[in-house]
Amino acid sequence: MTQHKTRHHYIRDVLKIVKQRNHSEPVFIQAVNEVLETLGNVVEEHPEIEEQNLLERLCEPERQLIFRVAWKDDSGHVRVNRGFRTEFSSVLGPYKGGLRFHPNVNMGVIKFLGFEQIFKNSLTGLSIGGAKGGADFDPEGKSEDEVMRFCQAFMNELFRHIGPKKDVPAGDMGVGAREIGYLFGQYKKLTNQYEMGVLTGKGVGWGGSLARKEATGYGVVYYANEMLKARGESLKGKRCIVSGAGNVALYTIQKLQQLGANVVACSDITGTVVQKNGIDWEKLRMVSEDERKHVNYFAEITPDSEFCLGGKVWEVPCDYAFPCATQNELDDTDAADLVANGCKMVCEGANMPCTSEALDVFREADVLIGPAKAANAGGVAVSALEMQQNAGLERWSFEEVDDQLQTIMKSIFETCVHCANKYSTKEDYIAGANIGGFLRVAQAMLSFGIV
Incomplete structure (x- = not known):
């Protein structure tokens, strides 16, 4: 994988404007920079992007x-x-x-x-x-x-x-x-x-969708599985670590275990819990969902677990890592620890959980990266399916929703592959996700005129 370099003058100009307008919002500037720096070849191929100033318009909320x-x-x-x-x-x-x-x-x-x-x-x-x-x-x-x-x-x-x-x-x-x-x-x-479609994530008994609770975590694993299949590899038997113990992390762990992976550690604000033979998922679900408690309590009631107060999950040796907690939770030091401990893939379950410096470390070590824009999209995909069910006064089975989720995640991966191969380098799924998402939006913006 190669590090992206911003060379196109239009992209540099827009980034300068964004930084000036939003100087007190570093995390927003980081997100904009991460997307725009991958679009150089797209802007070269489509001069109408600059002519209609799509990038500056896109970076300013409606x-x-x-x-x-x-x-x-x-x-x-x-x-x-x-x-x-x-x-x-x-x-x-x-x-x-x-x-x-x-x-x-x-x-x-x-x-x-x-x-x-x-x-x-x-x-x-x-x-x-x-x-x-x-x-x-x-x-x-x-x-x-x-x-x-x-x-x-x-x-x-x-x-x-x-x-x-x-x-x-x-x-x-x-x-x-x-x-x-x-x-x-x-x-x-x-x-x-009674407008059921005004909010998603509702209770199943009053307009919510089955599999919505599981969707983001399951989608992360489905995307990771597609990346591994493209390399002729699989999750089966691999040691995995997951940051977080909330909804996304919880159902990432469940699906990893269902596909044969051994999830040996997870974490939250209290520290990291390790179970070498695999996290007891049902007990973790009870602690997190039912009792709304932290992993330190999970460790107290799980005799074969080890708890490190304030410890980072990235220090635990693994094959694959799944950051599922929050933005910028994984920095370059954490990335170096993961690489040193043999990690070969990082698949992002949270929004932008890796700092720019961490991504550079992963690229240098040829660690496979599943970007959040793609891997994390399962939740909103099933939210849209919930909207469809609400509009048609329907209720689909768990299996129907899950089948559609798998189809959507596979399609997202194929889009990332296509755009990475065309505009960047093979397996650069960060660029593939940014470009694939941008092109569809750009086409619509051009169609609608300057509004």
């Missing part, structure tokens, strides 16, 4: 919303948080992207996530645009009533801007089925309409 969220905690104190929604691009369909509730949420984070979502959604081949939203609210340690009151207060403003044909939020970090339920209930009350 709409950015910031709003106050005032709510009352259990002690009767009024709390104030900040809510966000960035409706980035609607050229392929209604805005689509999750809501993240976490203390580190700010406009720069939301813009980075929304920008990534444009290309991820494009790669699915489905009719969905790119968006992201959330709040700097921390659900950790809050009571059920406090979470409910916050979600209701958040929806009191957001409801004005969303709809099945306008903007369809979903869950993300800190927003699961519980939060989606409270948000949907308030939306229904405010609008006096």
